[in-house]
Amino acid sequence: MQIDFEKREIQLKVVYYGPALSGKTTNLVAIHRISAPSTCGHLMTLDTRDDRTLFFDLLPMHFETDSGLSITIKVFTVPGQVMHNATRRLVLQGADSVAFIADSQVSETMANRESFLDLKHNLKENGLDIKGMPVVIQFNKRDLPNVRSDAEIDSLTSKGREPVFKAVATRGEGVIETFMGLLRLTWERLDAWHDLEGKFQVSGDRLLESLSRQFSITDREA
């Protein structure tokens, strides 16, 4: 995070992490589609022909709160393929929080687990600890057959520390909920460290309210 108290500016970096093809890019595409044009910059995606992210995607977002606080959020994805570990590690540098996008299909259970371990490992390599990092988990592709049951995911949710969201990213369902959940957690953590509320006179609730107005209601799930 970068803070400029005089200019009342905050810059955040959030990372969408997860196994290959779990829907990280699709989440960014949906956020971009639903966002007010004034909020979202150009979505930069670097996909290879076989539909797999080669390097990373970047979606820059910018908005102002009612109290005149200027917030820039850089949303990155990492490439899920095992071979791109160096890129994943690089993208994680300086991250303020992570959305872990899991693939709900039963066949992908192992790939999810390996990617989560890989996240832990790469955080450690960057001198970070997963316990100190705000992380939310999204179980995506809820529309497909042969996915892990709601009961199973609810049970994982109650056992884990991370907030869990269910999504169908291709339809935009659960995408904003995941993103807002991530930002809530990010703000809470940074506020605890830097007293942002005291310094900028803006509460997490007010901030999220300002942000949620940047998303068009019509495109969101009912």
Ligand SMILES: Nc1nc2c(ncn2[C@@H]2O[C@H](COP(=O)(O)OP(=O)(O)O)[C@@H](O)[C@H]2O)c(=O)[nH]1
């Ligand atoms: N059925 C279904 N397919 C999805 C969903 N989200 C993503 N996909 C598809 O999964 C494939 C990989 O998605 P992508 O976002 O490129 O994955 P990434 O490698 O994590 O960036 C694409 O063909 C998407 O259309 C979903 O919620 N449901």
Ligand SMILES: [Mg+2]
């Ligand atoms: Mg991708």
